[in-house]
Amino acid sequence: MNPGDLKNQDALPSSNTSKPVQNVLRKRVDPETAKYFMEISNLFDNKEIDLDERSTICANALEETRGKELELATDAVISHTLQVLVEGCELDQLCTFLRNCIGSFPVIAMDKNGSHVAEAALKSLATHLEDETSRIMIEEILNKICKVIAADAANVMSSCYGSHVLRTLLCLCKGVPLESLQDFHTTKRSAVLAERLSCGTNQSGGHGPKNFENGFSDMFKSFVREMLHNAKADIANLRVDKNSSLVLQTALKLSSGDDNELHHIISILLGYDDDDTVEKRDYSERKEEIVALLEESAYSHLLEVIVEVAPEELRNGMLVGALRGALFAISSHHCGNYVVQALISSAKTSDQMNQIWEELGPKIKELLELGKTGVVASILAACQRLETYRLESSQALSAALSSDSESPDSIVAHVLFLENYLRERSYWQWPRGTKMSVLGCLMLQSIFQYPHQYIRPYVASLLAMEDDQVLQISKDSGGCKVIMERLL
Incomplete structure (x- = not known):
């Protein structure tokens, strides 16, 4: 894998538990194929193409990608055409394309150009979720994508491009509506605080339990667990990396209300080996580590979300154990003060x-x-x-x-x-x-x-x-x- 795909290569040792994608030799797109997709792009620029014609063009063009998915998706020019294709094709054609590039999907997701193709494909899948007859096909392809991403979780979530794709994938598995996706890609501090303070009733910063009807709940849970299992050896570094922290925050927010899963996730994020008695732990043993890590912006935002979504007994244990006597010092810090805001609001x-x-x-x-x-x-x-x-x-x-x-x-x-x-x-x-x-x-x-x-x-x-x-x-x-x- 290209070293540039990692935000913090030196600080992120290889994990014994993960199975990273092997180095991939990317072929250049041959001139004939490049010419073909240039013609396809020109056809799409013709506003007179009707829907039936467009669907046929998408089907034929996606068929031409077979065996060349990686180089086409990561090509600076052709990737834009490929985005249009995956957005305009039929579901079975989209699933065939994704099935053919499963082995390369993590590499595509971590690529500057390929990540846009991956995002477009996932969002296109989401448009079919309400169709009951399509769900079996979508679930099958999502399962395959989740497995290859989970196998290389540490690298994918540490990539600025991979992190974005992974958050979209988590949202898709959970059933987050397309119009709400942006909530998991951006955070407006003023909006979060205003929502926490509004009428004094909302205590979760907008991350309270939500019933997403079109998700795959079991798949989401197993994906998060497998991802954390494979990245566990790297978790200390992933907590302080901006890109991976955003992924972990998303997993926590989407798990809000599921105390069993939250116990498991938070246990791993706080550095414990098991979660069977996580709510009974003496968090004072982690006090110095937690307070010191709050100097890291990525970790402080992660702990802020942990405090917001944590089950009550776990949050109370953190307040009594890990943060007692340190609230003013943490409040005075430019990052840590957000954790205290979340703690107070919760x-x-x-x-x-x-x-x-x-x-x-x-x-x-x-x-x-x-x-x-x-x-x-x-x-x-x-x-x-x-x-x-x-x-x-x-x-x-x-x-x-x-x-x-x-x-x-x-x-x-x-x-x-x-x-x-x-x-x-x-x-x-x-x-x-x-x-x-x-x-x-x-x-x-x-x-x-x-x-x-x-x-x-x-x-x-x-x-x-x-x-x-x-x-x-x-x-x-x-x-x-x-x-x-x-x-x-």
Whole structure:
């Protein structure tokens, strides 16, 4: 295999448990074949071709790929034509093409050009999932693809191209609708946090259990297990590699709600050999390792998802064992703070919130000054959701953002323009025409859900505002929600 296919070749030792694809000598596409596919491309550019003609062209052209699938799929020019073919052909022709290139599929998936062909083929399969008569054929070909990918799992998931294809394959096995695929390829931090804090009800960052009707549940489970088994010797490196971490995060999100599978996956990701008593483990033995690894962006995002989807007893064990006494240090880190946000948003008991408040409550001001406003916003939302520490958190936020030289009535203004205020604290003035803080507005939405007796300074601050300031708030996308929350 081409060394360029690995993101971190030196750091990723070969595994004794995996069976990597052997080096493949790629032949150049012969001139006659190249000319043929150029003509096919020109035909597709002719907008006058009807559907029947197009289907016939796709069938004939795919027949011409037999025995040449690897070189055609990885060719910079012909790969584009091949994408059109797999998108426009009949299901049996698509399955025949995939069956013929099964042995080369991992190499194609890890190739800059071939990965687009692989993605197009998988998405084309997905369009037939609702047809009951087609499912047997799709399941048969997916099983073959899963087996060859699982055999070379460490290499495929470490490839920037292979990682993308593998995530699509996992989604296809699970039955994720095509229109939702993008959710597993991109992560918008602001959207994740907003969803966690919204109404204080969603505690899984959008990764709660979903009933995907058109998936192959047993195939998905066995694929994930086989993939992790074959990559187990490399797991320490895969956890800190960006591309493989994204694959592991996807497997976790898609397994949300299946406690048995989550115990198995998380056990391996945390470095344990078996998972029969994973919920009873003393996670303090992994504390130093986990906290140190949070310096790695890929690992911190992986642990964030683990915290979000983990079964309750496992999450509680991590909170008590691995993270006790380290929450502020982790919150202060540019990567680790997302793990703490997930942990706070996932808290379900007063005992969990007691530990969180004990470690972070007295540090509200420091967290704001460090720019970790997402952690503070998560605390406020959790206090409301669990109906605990609401007075204390309200007072802590007010104290953190108050100044002896300013009126107490300034508190709401300070939160509305949170980052702006923290940056210009000593000479801050209400900014005209400036967009209000997304996180500040989310904090105030949480605050204004608290019982009235806990938030009198905030209510007084809002009522003391000038008419033009209230008008500016009402015109802001976040500010208007604050006013609505207060009025409801």
